[in-house]
Amino acid sequence: MRTPLLAANWKMNGSREFAERFFTELNLEGVKSGVVVCPSFPYLGLVADAAEKSGGFSLGAQDLSQEPKGAFTGEVSASMLLDWNTRYVIVGHSERRSLYGETSELVAKKFVAAQEAGLTPILCVGETLEEREQERTLEVVAEQLQAVADIIDSAGWKQSVIAYEPVWAIGTGKTATPDEAQAVHAFIRSQLGDLGAEVQILYGGSVKSANARELFAQADIDGALVGGASLDAGEFAEICRAAV
Numbered sequence: 001m002r003t004p005l006l007a008a009n010w011k012m013n014g015s016r017e018f019a020e021r022f023f024t025e026l027n028l029e030g031v032k033s034g035v036v037v038c039p040s041f042p043y044l045g046l047v048a049d050a051a052e053k054s055g056g057f058s059l060g061a062q063d064l065s066q067e068p069k070g071a072f073t074g075e076v077s078a079s080m081l082l083d084w085n086t087r088y089v090i091v092g093h094s095e096r097r098s099l100y101g102e103t104s105e106l107v108a109k110k111f112v113a114a115q116e117a118g119l120t121p122i123l124c125v126g127e128t129l130e131e132r133e134q135e136r137t138l139e140v141v142a143e144q145l146q147a148v149a150d151i152i153d154s155a156g157w158k159q160s161v162i163a164y165e166p167v168w169a170i171g172t173g174k175t176a177t178p179d180e181a182q183a184v185h186a187f188i189r190s191q192l193g194d195l196g197a198e199v200q201i202l203y204g205g206s207v208k209s210a211n212a213r214e215l216f217a218q219a220d221i222d223g224a225l226v227g228g229a230s231l232d233a234g235e236f237a238e239i240c241r242a243a244v
Ligand code: PGA
Pocket: 009, 165, 169, 170, 171, 172, 204, 205, 206, 207, 225, 226, 227, 228, 229
């Protein structure tokens, strides 16, 4: 039985004041799923403190370096994230792939760097609108997964989370229908080998409290990676409550 997981991806939003207010407003009563909050790097310490005080959620980061240390100005390593009790780290978000040129090979290296340090990577995969229209969704997702499969051993999917995020649904208000999402989630699970049944596969792309319940009712949707709607503590808690 997989426990649902809800991850808030704040992206490059928020401020110190925003983060402090968010945690005074966040009420996770009645939430049965795991909850992760992924702020920008400067707020890791603040969110770590809030997580320690409340005990109701874990800390995640939005990215990491594939390198352990050295002359890589601006980068943040896995061990630096661990210093703040970070448990999860997003790798391969479509914004990093499309805006910062991250290839599937680089994303795979980040995935391994996270795992080797003891972090749980949340690997994002998903197709663009053009790729969906060309009926290449499964091919694209398979390629993104394969780049990771190529450099991990068969147990490598065990300590990991996958997030299926169709690029055309991110921040657009358009969501994949529950059936569309379920079909890709089932495909992803089939690609993960023997350990597939244990891996949490999250859906992401314009998730809100109004559409969360029907998405989470699907057999292979184990929660969500939430962007825009996670900036509102009340709305995010509602989405968390929808996962049972
Ligand atoms: P969204 O973003 O919920 O704003 O669509 C999701 C994501 O990019 O992780």
